[in-house]
Amino acid sequence: LLNLDHPVKEAAASWARAELDDPDLVERDRECRFWAEGWRRIADHGVLRGPVAPEYGGAGRDLVHTILTIEGLGLGCRDDGLILAVGSQVLSVQHTLERFGSPEQIQRWLPELVSGRAIGAFSMSEPHSGSDAYSLTTTATPTSEGYRLDGTKAWVTMAPVADVFIVFASTNLELGRWGISTFLIPADTPGLLVGENQPKMGMRTTPFADLTFDGCIVPADARMGAEGAGASIFSSAMEAERAFLLAGAVGALERNLGDTIAYARTREQFGQPIGTFQAISHELAKAKLAHEAARTLLYKAAALYTQGSPSMMAAALAKLAASEASLSGALTAVQVHGARGYVTEFGVERDLRNNIGGLIYGGASGIQRNIVARLLGLPA
Ligand SMILES: Cc1cc2nc3c(=O)[nH]c(=O)nc-3n(C[C@H](O)[C@H](O)[C@H](O)COP(=O)(O)OP(=O)(O)OC[C@H]3O[C@@H](n4cnc5c(N)ncnc54)[C@H](O)[C@@H]3O)c2cc1C
Numbered sequence: 392l393l394n395l396d397h398p399v400k401e402a403a404a405s406w407a408r409a410e411l412d413d414p415d416l417v418e419r420d421r422e423c424r425f426w427a428e429g430w431r432r433i434a435d436h437g438v439l440r441g442p443v444a445p446e447y448g449g450a451g452r453d454l455v456h457t458i459l460t461i462e463g464l465g466l467g468c469r470d471d472g473l474i475l476a477v478g479s480q481v482l483s484v485q486h487t488l489e490r491f492g493s494p495e496q497i498q499r500w501l502p503e504l505v506s507g508r509a510i511g512a513f514s515m516s517e518p519h520s521g522s523d524a525y526s527l528t529t530t531a532t533p534t535s536e537g538y539r540l541d542g543t544k545a546w547v548t549m550a551p552v553a554d555v556f557i558v559f560a561s562t563n564l565e566l567g568r569w570g571i572s573t574f575l576i577p578a579d580t581p582g583l584l585v586g587e588n589q590p591k592m593g594m595r596t597t598p599f600a601d602l603t604f605d606g607c608i609v610p611a612d613a614r615m616g617a618e619g620a621g622a623s624i625f626s627s628a629m630e631a632e633r634a635f636l637l638a639g640a641v642g643a644l645e646r647n648l649g650d651t652i653a654y655a656r657t658r659e660q661f662g663q664p665i666g667t668f669q670a671i672s673h674e675l676a677k678a679k680l681a682h683e684a685a686r687t688l689l690y691k692a693a694a695l696y697t698q699g700s701p702s703m704m705a706a707a708l709a710k711l712a713a714s715e716a717s718l719s720g721a722l723t724a725v726q727v728h729g730a731r732g733y734v735t736e737f738g739v740e741r742d743l744r745n746n747i748g749g750l751i752y753g754g755a756s757g758i759q760r761n762i763v764a765r766l767l768g769l770p771a
Contacts, residue, residue: 392455392690395645399456403463404642406436411468416596420472420741423588423595425552429473434507438464438477443485447501454631457481458638458693462686465642469738471745472596474639479548479597480504482635484511487557487628488575491616496575500555512553513632514544514602515625521545522758524559525568525622529604531560537611538562538574540582540604548752550600551588554578558602559621571621574613582607593744629754630702634692634709636753640717640746641689644682647742651675651724654731665727674723681716688712707762714749714756721746 410432413419419426433439441457443449461481465474485504488497488511503509520526529542540560547556556576563570578585586600616624652675655666665671688709695702721743725732732739750756764770 392694393687395686397459399459400463400466400642403438403460404467407464407467410436411464411470411473413470416470417735417738417741419470420595421735423590423598425476425596425598426470426473427552429468429470430476430510431507433464433473433477439481439485439507440505441481443489443501443505447489447497448505449501454635454697455690455693458635458689461635461638462642462689465639466646467642469646470596471639471643471742472594474643475594475597475636476549478632478636478639479513480511483513483548483628483632484557486631487513487624488615490627491573491620491624492575493612493615495612496615500575503554509554510549510552511555511557512547512549513628514547514550514556514558516545516547518543518545518601522755524625525571527559527561527571528564529558529560530564531562531572531574531609533562534608537609537613540574540576540607540609542604544602544604546589546599546752547602548597548599550585550602551598553585556583556602557615558604559625560604561621562618566619568622569619571625572618573615573621573624574609575615576607576609576613580607580609592747593741594748595744630706631696633753633759634689634706634713635696637685637710637713637717637749638689640749641682641686641713643742643745644678644685644713644717644720647720647724647739648675648678648682650739651678651727655727671727674726678716678720678723681712681719685709685712685716703762704766707759707766710753711756711759711763714746717746717749718743 440450441452445451517527531538531540558574558576561570562572582605584603588598656664658665692702692705692709695705724739728739731737
């Protein structure tokens with residue numbers, strides 16, 4: 392894992408360079424358009440099968456292999472939004488379904504998801520409950536037919552193109568977090584309205600939208616896990632999602648850094664390459680340090696998680712390191728490229744916009760610091 396050119400990562404990167412180089416990326420980014428053809432190529436290449444058990448169509452790889460693959464895709468593919476979509480499907484949706492779904496739910500959906508024929512989305516956040524996720528107000532009222540869902544979910548990655556949703560709702564608001572349950576709900580269920588793709592600052596090629604549940608009736612067997620187990624399912628899901636969702640961003644940072652170093656070596660001002668100015672080279676040295684630290688923490692979190700050891704601290708540290716390194720590295724890239732970094736045409740500014748989201752999704756940075764502080768024995 393200490394090898395920067397790990398063969399799994401390199402294989403994914405060189406495949407992505409060849410197959411996921413979309414000439415329309417700048418245009419699609421402007422129009423907030425998902426690349427369905429790129430998604431199909433990724434699925435056909437078997438990427439989504441990675442960590443899922445072979446009996447459900449998966450490749451049975453461990454999570455470290457999956458992280459290296461997603462990192463390699465981030466390194467080789469300039470469409471950061473597409474790679475975020477892969478992370479969401481593999482880590483947030485498939486991994487959660489495989490661990491907590493009923494045998495029927497798994498049989499029905501997992502083979503479809505790993506083949507890429509179906510797209511899944513993970514829906515916890517609401518307009519009034521983000522970091523304080525367990526204060527959600529979407530209700531799942533028990534009825535003779537199963538449950539009736541009412542409420543609004545927010546910021547759901549891939550919602551506009553999703554076929555199925557993992558949804559958290561309360562069966563008893565008075566019980567707070569212990570009243571939260573998890574449901575697996577097909578997108579075409581009557582009473583579920585998927586909103587329009589919402590334009591956003593970055594990661595524009597990953598569509599996202601709100602969900603409205605208005606008297607949405609689901610059968611009792613749509614529930615995942617026991618009634619009231621939603622908070623613990625969410626917490627487990629976040630342990631996998633938190634840091635590993637940033638694997639693509641760590642790969643993208645390596646690409647960004649490589650491009651920026653190459654530019655600094657060739658762009659000349661005052662008769663010499665700008666990389667010979669210490670003001671530039673030291674910024675790149677700082678970005679290199681941040682990248683290496685983020686990568687190492689990411690691998691540590693993945694290794695601990697894979698061997699079943701406590702990984703919450705490592706995951707929170709990795710998420711902080713990866714999101715902050717990616718953002719500061721992208722800002723350095725813009726500065727080093729000057730006006731070329733600022734205009735849309737070259738895509739350097741896109742990386743900067745894309746990486747701001749890393750401070751928010753998968754649990755905002757303040758929440759990661761709270762986790763670290765709490766595990767240090769400090770009140771958070
Ligand atoms: C690109 C993107 C994709 C997303 N995809 C999904 C998805 O697929 N599914 C889903 O359910 N959600 C998704 N989200 C939503 C995301 O999980 C939330 O935005 C996130 O949890 C933060 O919630 P919030 O936006 O309501 O901010 P708030 O919770 O209102 O936080 C605002 C600020 O206050 C800080 N803060 C809040 N509480 C504390 C505290 N106790 N201590 C210190 N600081 C604090 C936060 O760190 C943040 O800086 C996505 C968001 C983005 C940007």
